[in-house]
Amino acid sequence: MKIIIIGAGPGGYETALLAAKRGVEVVLVEAGHVGGTCLNEGCIPTKSFCRNAEVLDELRDAEAFGVTGLSYDFDFKAVAARKNAVVEQLRGGVEGLLGHKLITLVRGKASFKDQHTVSVIPSDSSVISSEAEGRVEKSLEYSADYIIIATGSVSASLPISGAALPGILTSREILDLEEVPSRLCVIGGGVIGLEFASVFRSFGSEVTVLEYFKDILPRFDSDLSKRLKQSLGKRGIEINTQAQVTGITIDDSSVYKVSYTRKGKEETVEADRVLMAVGRKANVDSLNLADAGIEFTPRGIVVDDRTMQTNVPHIYAIGDINGKMMLAHAATFQGIVALDHIMGIENNIDLSVMPAAVFTTPEAASVGMTEDECKEAGRSVKCLKSFFRANGKAVTMAQTDGFCKLVVDAETGEILGCHLFGPHASDIVQEACALISRKATIEQFKDIIHTHPTLTEVLQSAAHNG
Secondary structure, X not given: OEEEEEOOOHHHHHHHHHHHHOOOEEEEEEOOOOOHHHHHHOHHHHHHHHHHHHHHHHHHOHHHHOOOOOOOOOOHHHHHHHHHHHHHHHHHHHHHHOOOOOEEEEEEEEEEOOOOEEEEEEOOOOEEEEOOOEEEEOOEEEEOOEEEEOOOEEEOOOOOEOOOOOOEEOOOHHHHOOOOOOEEEEEOOOHHHHHHHHHHHHHOOEXXXXXXXXXXXXXXXXXXXXXXXXXXXXXXXXXXXXXXEEEEEEOOOXXXXXXXXXXXXXXXXXXXXXXXXXXXXXXXXXXXXXXXOOOEEOOEEOOOOOOOEOOOOOEEEOHHHHOOOOOHHHHHHHHHHHHHHHHOOXXXXXXXXXXXXXXXXXXXXEEEOOHHHHHHOOOOEEEEEEEHHHOHHHHHHOOOOOEEEEEEEOOOOEEEEEEEEEOOHHHHHHHHHHHHHOOOEHHHHHOOOOOOOOOOHHHHHHHHOO
């Protein structure tokens, strides 16, 4: 058996490694750096920035812990250098793993020639000149029994005037800034926009966030969204919801003016830099999907939810490219599901139980159904809450802002969802993920002993409040 995997992001390279471990020959094609968006311009570099922001915040609060007379300077160039070193270290690790004897790593841009053949223009390709044919790039062709598409996504933009002005940042360019902007306008109050808003506020920027919907984080639990908005507001981040951005201009002083309408009024935000963070779109443009007969929509490639198969049975699509859940760990597990299906292996992976986290300060995290989703589905639920201000560990850390919300089936007691806002929410949510994926009840959870004092006791406190 031979598999071609297009894209070496988390979904692609981890699927390739698992396939090779199982004795399958793999051709892995990548146009850029291995690790994809996540490692090179997404999850990892942004979390490096988040750590720097965390350290700065702790230094500012040092007197509360008895550290006085502290003096320090903030070197943003050192922050960027550290971020680059982290990325290079992890990328080197992935490169080493992909040296497996059953994996052929091909550097170049892939497109479909037919349903079993992929054409690749190598990244270092030279150009053949011919009077008859003009300039033709060299290409390589690979065929396989199965093909997995894992080309990820690219930053989306608003169809407004000024969106393409020089200097308008995406989540990629903002990572390469050479200095901290005095004023930053973030268009979009989703995960990406809020993480950068939180980070650059800690770095010293005045930050304004413009969000089209009535709440930030529109796909998260509404209680969580509202509380996070309040918390970020207390940190000095101005968040305007129900704000429809209509255009961007720049004056002779290199000041951007972002125009928007809100509650029927025209308003303007001035900023030194503007971040366009209105989501991402599936990276399908160069794949030539039509020649392979693969169905796709503006949202992404159409796949079977259970197998990740496209309408062409031996071709699969995993990760951001199918538009289902644009998260690195979603891509990884969709890859496992696809490979297992190819190899006829049964598994118990439930892709509907997908944890998500927002690395703001404080963090937010969610898994399972929201209260509103349960109501829309006609399920009767009860919501159990607890607060970090009553958690001993949180008090010792002086990080008491936040809460835990468990959504529980009112009849069966099954835990359907968990929504957290507070310190280390991204870590704590994993316990809830395990419970939900195994359809545990709230009574069963009450019987599980937790170490004291720990932040995870916030889950137990919520359970016992029912």
